[in-house]
Amino acid sequence: MLSLKKYLTEGLIQFTILLSLMGVRVDLDSYLPSHLPPLHEIILGPTSAYTQTQFHSLRGTSEGYGVHPKSVDLDQFFTSRRLLSRMRALDRLQVPSTELDAWLVHREAESSVSSAQTGSSRSTDSPQNLPSSESSIRDSLENDQGRGSEELGASAQSETTDLSKEEIDPIDILWLQDIDLGAGREDFESHQHHKDHENVWESLGDSSGSEDVDQRLQVDGETGENVPAESQTAMSLAECLSLLDDTFQFDSPEFPAPAPTNILDTEPGQTGLEQTNGLLSPFLPDIETPLDLEEQWQDLMSLMDMQPMDINSSDEDPLYLSMDPSLQQNEGIQQTAFQGCSQNMALYSPTMEQFPIPESPLPQLSSHNSTELNSTFGFTNFSGILFPSQQNSTANVTATNVLQDPLSGILDEALLDEISLMELALEEGFSQMQASQLQEELDSDSGLSLDSHQSPVSPSGSETSSSSSCSSSSSSSSSFSEEGAVGYSSDSEIVEPEESEESIGYQPEYSKFCRMSSEDPSRFQRLLYLEHVGHNHTYNMVPEEPEEQPEPTLARGNRRSSAFVDRQAGRDEQRARAMKIPFSNDKIINLPVEEFNELLTKYQLTEAQLCLVRDIRRRGKNKMAAQNCRKRKLDTILNVEQEVKRLGRERSSQLREKGENLRSLQRMKQEVESLYQEVFSQLRDQEGRPYSPQRYALHYTSNGNIVLMPRNAEGQQSRRSERKDRRK
DNA sequence: AACGAGTGTCATGTC
DNA sequence: CAGACATGACACTCG
Incomplete structure (x- = not known):
């Protein structure tokens, strides 16, 4: 109703x-x-x-x-x-x-x-x-x-x-x-x-x-x-x-x-x-x-x-x-x-x-x-x-x-x-x-037409195919390049068999934004800085690493919105790494709740780790939801435009x-x-x-x-x- | 410096 | 009731 x-x-x-x-x-x-x-x-x-x-x-x-x-x-x-x-x-x-x-x-x-x-x-x-x-x-x-x-x-x-x-x-x-x-x-x-x-x-x-x-x-x-x-x-x-x-x-x-x-x-x-x-x-x-x-x-x-x-x-x-x-x-x-x-x-x-x-x-x-x-x-x-x-x-x-x-x-x-x-x-x-x-x-x-844009967050195959910067969920469970916070996935990509240790028979078809990866260690500093400066809406946020001032010499022009995306997406990755979460954020976010709970039970996680994992999951899902919501808004506008x-x-x-x-x-x-x-x-x-x-x-x-x-x-x-x- | 776009996140509500 | 989801609002970065 x-x-x-x-x-x-x-x-x-x-x-x-x-x-x-x-x-x-x-x-x-x-x-x-x-x-x-x-x-x-x-x-x-x-x-x-x-x-x-x-x-x-x-x-x-x-x-x-x-x-x-x-x-x-x-x-x-x-x-x-x-x-x-x-x-x-x-x-x-x-x-x-x-x-x-x-x-x-x-x-x-x-x-x-x-x-x-x-x-x-x-x-x-x-x-x-x-x-x-x-x-x-x-x-x-x-x-x-x-x-x-x-x-x-x-x-x-x-x-x-x-x-x-x-x-x-x-x-x-x-x-x-x-x-x-x-x-x-x-x-x-x-x-x-x-x-x-x-x-x-x-x-x-x-x-x-x-x-x-x-x-x-x-x-x-x-x-x-x-x-x-x-x-x-x-x-x-x-x-x-x-x-x-x-x-x-x-x-x-x-x-x-x-x-x-x-x-x-x-x-x-x-x-x-x-x-x-x-x-x-x-x-x-x-x-x-x-x-x-x-x-x-x-x-x-x-x-x-x-x-x-x-x-x-x-x-x-x-x-x-x-x-x-x-x-x-x-x-x-x-x-x-x-x-x-x-x-x-x-x-x-x-x-x-x-x-x-x-x-x-x-x-x-x-x-x-x-x-x-x-x-x-x-x-x-x-x-x-x-x-x-x-x-x-x-x-x-x-x-x-x-x-x-x-x-x-x-x-x-x-x-x-x-x-x-x-x-x-x-x-x-x-x-x-x-x-x-x-x-x-x-x-x-x-x-x-965001879809046609080769934007950093584009789910297009050309972007997702650039696996050099984004690995699949199965290939690099330990890599921070894996970012599962984004819900875009491609069926066109071959769903590789799930062989990571955390996967319990679940083969999600998810993928991620390629530029979500933040393998550059220097980004972590900025991430921490951003996390510190920005308003913090996170629940039960785990105490962050000691803050370091971002490099003032970093040319602002070199920054791209994708970098921001990467940083934003990588914050939870960073936290997960800091908290030594033994499985990827991809799985944290995309696993069904049953499998997610089962995953948590397989590891003896501390309370802080559990909170972080749940926050990561919550934020990741909400991120996807927000993206979908914005997509819908755009579609609505386009449809109204066509109708007019x-x-x-x-x-x-x-x-x-x-x-x-x-x-x-x-x-x-x-x-x-x-x-x-x-x-x-x-x-x-x-x-x-x-x-x-x-x-x-x-x-x-x-x-x-x-x-x-x-x-x-x-x-x-x-x-x-x-x-x-x-x-x- | 102001502004808009894009994005992430939170709070809240609904199912 | 918990979880998933949708969405408004806010903050942030970047051009």
Whole structure:
């Protein structure tokens, strides 16, 4: 229980540190998965830094650092740790540079078609199961691969293709590597499923007639793509719909979305796009804050069962060219997105060839090769977003102006810039933080990666192999070069058979710091001096040898920290020698308690000797414990550092995706607005006159129908209002 | 001389 | 309860 509590405590502390280091509040709750990416542990390996027990319970595990719970066999462990640290050093060097590349590449994908695609594809995934960037990138990859051949002939599509590829920035590729790939297939299958579904639509689209349209629209209703959107606005319109039943002239009662089709069917000659701009949109510019956009986007994503919008549909759609030339200035992603609407328009109106659009090559309406196109941009999908805002936004707008871009409010460049700036600011802020972290890492790497350091206390094989200064426990039981106070040991070294007289069948795998040896007699004097000068925390310290002043001529520069280590480590050796302890400190420290006691019983030791031996053992074990503790601290710091960077990358990725989604949403709104205007412009009353956009507005009902309602009746939802509607 | 890093040691707590 | 272990705190050396 304590271990668990300690683990949780450390986790909370680390999380707190992370949040504090992040500086900015991040809604990680909604983003972070509950588990860490496996790559984290794959790279870092299981660390002892998080737990205490884990460090000693690894023997026999698959990770297999093999630390004996009693005789701490740390050499292999730390050798492995050293290698892992080097790997981490490589990672530290690589990842930040990759991220820099990612910023440079990605920022320009403002108008990428795949942004909208990404936005739509996100909805097909189960967001909680699949990391956002992963899904988007996967979709991009799939789409990119899938349409490779098709785009060869379309020069204009190269832009979209490139843009799509731009989205596959290195950081997301790293994400892909960092994330379990298990979810990809589901995503792909879902994608394929939608493609199949789109094919059905396409086949339906080849036929003409209102019944076909009905079928298609029924299919649309069955997909459930419009369910939530309808529920917001059209539910209130259901009552109006019932009133309109007698006045509506729909051919079929179950006609889900008849208005556009009928418009096109009945009076093609009287319709014209010239009226499009003059329409009064029911969803005229509603000033929306980014938060609203975000909320609406989330609503959209949750409501719609959108499939990834394939960029194949971005072929130069003549219909698109004819729909609203003003939109042609949109590039890349906007084109594609609008074409999506255009396709839906074609689905609505298979008889659109009657539509007097000179630039519209009619055959392509039904035979368009945009098989990948889906119903993403169907009216149903946008009604929930757009129609609600139309209720109160059209009062005093004339029919001849301001309607060119009714959604200009939300599409305001300032808004987009604000979003982009905010995003960039956040990202750059983090990049700076990362840069500083990188610098700190580079600066402190030598200090952190002790394992890779050939420091005097390094347990590395190169050091331990220098047996000239450090003998094994078995080879020199009588030598003071043997220092068993340090717990680092190496399994790589051959465990020689224990033949010393003190060894009672115990073959510890311990080794020691090589420079712990202090065979130089001159050191003893300094040791004694140090022992005398320094504060003495030892218990029952045996009276030391007569102190001698250290040689004042000893050059301080020649001293090394290793010498201090040697002296520190050799003090007990010195004392043991002084007290004539008949066995090595190595054994004193590392033998299990049973064997240690047995060892003591084999020799008739004085009380002072026994005290010294016990103090040596206590200090030696505590020394190892302190070293392990410090190792754990370093590992914890490194892990926290890695986690901070990982979270920063995740945060940046999600911010980027958020911005893309917002832009995609705005584009879709704009496109739906255009479609609305066009449809409304085709409406004619019984006398063949167009409806006044100031007096009427199209509304979407819960059952998929589109009804024309007087604006004065919208708010009241009155059943008494008279309505006129014509199918076209 | 001050400072930080590294280390050893002690005291204390936990298991 | 003894032993092992972990860890904060302190002191020391060294660069």
